[in-house]
Amino acid sequence: MFESLTQRLQQVFRELRGQARLSEENIAAAMAEIETALLEADVNLQVARDFVAEVRAGCVGQEVLRSVTPGQQVVKLVSDRLVELLGARQVSLELSGPSPAVIMLVGLHGGGKTTTAAKLAKWLREKQGRQPLLVAGDIYRPAAITQLEVLGRDLAVPVHADRANPDVAAIARAGVEAARRTGRDTVLIDTAGRLQIDEQMVMELVRIRQTVAPREVLLVADAALGQEAVSVAEHFHRALDLTGVILTKLDGDARGGAAISIRKVTGRPIKFAGVGEKLADLEPFHPDRMASRILGMGDIVSLVEQAAAEVEAEDAAKMAEKIAREGFDFNDLREQFRQLRRMGGMEKLMGMLPGGAQLAGAQGFDEKKLAHLEAIICAMTPEERRRPDLLDYSRRRRLARGSGTKLEEVSQLLRQFTEMRKVMKRTGLLNRLMAGKTPLAGGAGLMSRGSNVTAPKHKRRKKGRR
Numbered sequence: 001m002f003e004s005l006t007q008r009l010q011q012v013f014r015e016l017r018g019q020a021r022l023s024e025e026n027i028a029a030a031m032a033e034i035e036t037a038l039l040e041a042d043v044n045l046q047v048a049r050d051f052v053a054e055v056r057a058g059c060v061g062q063e064v065l066r067s068v069t070p071g072q073q074v075v076k077l078v079s080d081r082l083v084e085l086l087g088a089r090q091v092s093l094e095l096s097g098p099s100p101a102v103i104m105l106v107g108l109h110g111g112g113k114t115t116t117a118a119k120l121a122k123w124l125r126e127k128q129g130r131q132p133l134l135v136a137g138d139i140y141r142p143a144a145i146t147q148l149e150v151l152g153r154d155l156a157v158p159v160h161a162d163r164a165n166p167d168v169a170a171i172a173r174a175g176v177e178a179a180r181r182t183g184r185d186t187v188l189i190d191t192a193g194r195l196q197i198d199e200q201m202v203m204e205l206v207r208i209r210q211t212v213a214p215r216e217v218l219l220v221a222d223a224a225l226g227q228e229a230v231s232v233a234e235h236f237h238r239a240l241d242l243t244g245v246i247l248t249k250l251d252g253d254a255r256g257g258a259a260i261s262i263r264k265v266t267g268r269p270i271k272f273a274g275v276g277e278k279l280a281d282l283e284p285f286h287p288d289r290m291a292s293r294i295l296g297m298g299d300i301v302s303l304v305e306q307a308a309a310e311v312e313a314e315d316a317a318k319m320a321e322k323i324a325r326e327g328f329d330f331n332d333l334r335e336q337f338r339q340l341r342r343m344g345g346m347e348k349l350m351g352m353l354p355g356g357a358q359l360a361g362a363q364g365f366d367e368k369k370l371a372h373l374e375a376i377i378c379a380m381t382p383e384e385r386r387r388p389d390l391l392d393y394s395r396r397r398r399l400a401r402g403s404g405t406k407l408e409e410v411s412q413l414l415r416q417f418t419e420m421r422k423v424m425k426r427t428g429l430l431n432r433l434m435a436g437k438t439p440l441a442g443g444a445g446l447m448s449r450g451s452n453v454t455a456p457k458h459k460r461r462k463k464g465r466r
Contacts (some may be wrong), residue, residue: 006294008037013075013295022074027059030074044230047085047264052260055081079295083416085260086287091244091269094215095130095186098177102187104172105246106205106236107220109193112248114144115219116274117190118151119282120246124186125157133184136161136173137168137208138192148190155279158182158341166202168192169211176212189214197232202239208242216243218271221258223247229258230265237266247285248274259290328387328421334377337370375403376410390416 010031016022031052038048060079094103103120105113119132124130134152136159138144145161174190179187191208194201209217214270219236221229236242245262250273263270270285277453377385379402384390391399391414400407 005041006319031056047261053408055466074378081289082291090286099140099185103216104189104214105461111220111222113186113220114295117188121157122279131184132186134159135189141190169207172208172212195234223249223258229259233262233266244271322332332379337374361392365403377401
């Protein structure tokens with residue numbers, strides 16, 4: 001989402017680092033570039049101006065002007081102010097007090113409230129050990145009730161719904177009572193949205209708030225709305241006194257200005273970010289990590305956390321023991337592909353590495369190629385996956401037909417696999433990979449368009465020399 005803004009800011013930083021010394025003139029030029037970059041990213045005009053003014057005030061201080069690394073000092077100033085703008089620290093949900101804790105989700109139609117309610121229920125159960133209950137409060141869109149019931153069934157989370165009752169506040173109250181009777185400690189109320197804010201909608205939400213006294217009133221805002229998301233947030237905040245924001249569609253191709261603007265305009269923290277369509281694609285919002293991504297510095301902490309969540313230590317130990325005994329084969333490579341997909345794919349992981357987003361673009365990573373490679377492996381017999389040396393020309397032709405790929409792709413996979421094993425053996429990378437400490441070895445090369453090998457070629461001896 002922040003790719004364009006990241007590129008513009010990095011260009012400004014490169015120019016500043018190239019300066020022997022900073023002056024008020026070149027600082028002013030850099031600040032103008034930063035303001036333009038923020039506005040092009042759809043950041044609110046006043047927010048962009050205030051941000052640049054704060055950075056400029058810090059830059060012209062004698063401590064920066066006399067620094068031996070003035071360019072780096074400016075980068076640090078921008079980073080610090082950006083973290084401050086996004087919220088300074090991660091803010092958790094307020095769930096203390098009498099049970100059940102009530103969370104009310106509000107927002108416009110199409111912002112993703114219903115799906116977000118289910119995502120949040122999953123996160124609360126798996127990460128916080130809570131027992132949630134979902135309440136279908138969108139009575140104007142029958143499909144929303146059905147959608148929530150289906151999601152609840154998939155998650156094994158109960159859903160309270162009453163299609164015959166036109167009083168949404170009464171439905172919410174009944175949902176809280178149902179949670180209390182059944183021992184559920186958290187209630188998530190999915191409310192109705194509109195294509196635009198209207199007085200009737202707001203008054204209905206106010207009645208729900210007065211009836212059930214929610215501990216959290218969270219605005220679910222589509223990050224792709226840009227400037228409009230800011231005005232929506234302001235309106236809801238005035239009427240309902242929001243306690244936080246959940247930004248959805250942060251994995252999209254919008255310019256991302258809403259993420260930078262909403263916290264400043266409302267004064268309320270962004271508590272979660274939706275980063276995909278799956279129910280697991282909801283993450284607590286960490287301002288420092290988001291600022292690091294925006295500035296192109298990566299997010300190693302999130303990458304490590306994600307890898308730890310997907311790779312069980314016991315499973316990794318078993319795989320390492322198996323490979324030490326039998327060697328690395330296509331069964332192991334297929335499992336690594338599936339692990340990579342569970343973690344969001346190579347492009348997402350590269351975006352968490354410092355400079356990784358630019359590297360991914362330069363290398364031309366092709367996520368679709370992963371499915372082709374896995375199809376080839378799945379077309380192999382169990383014996384062929386264990387013993388790649390069996391794959392002669394006739395077997396490779398059969399694999400190409402069985403996987404719907406070309407013979408050249410099958411041969412290329414075999415060459416790359418052979419090189420991967422050589423490199424892993426030579427560098428000891430295999431042990432770290434199987435211990436869950438290293439991302440997929442060679443995965444970038446395997447999914448790169450036009451790539452022939454993943455490992456550096458051995459130096460060839462000159463002809464005639466022994």
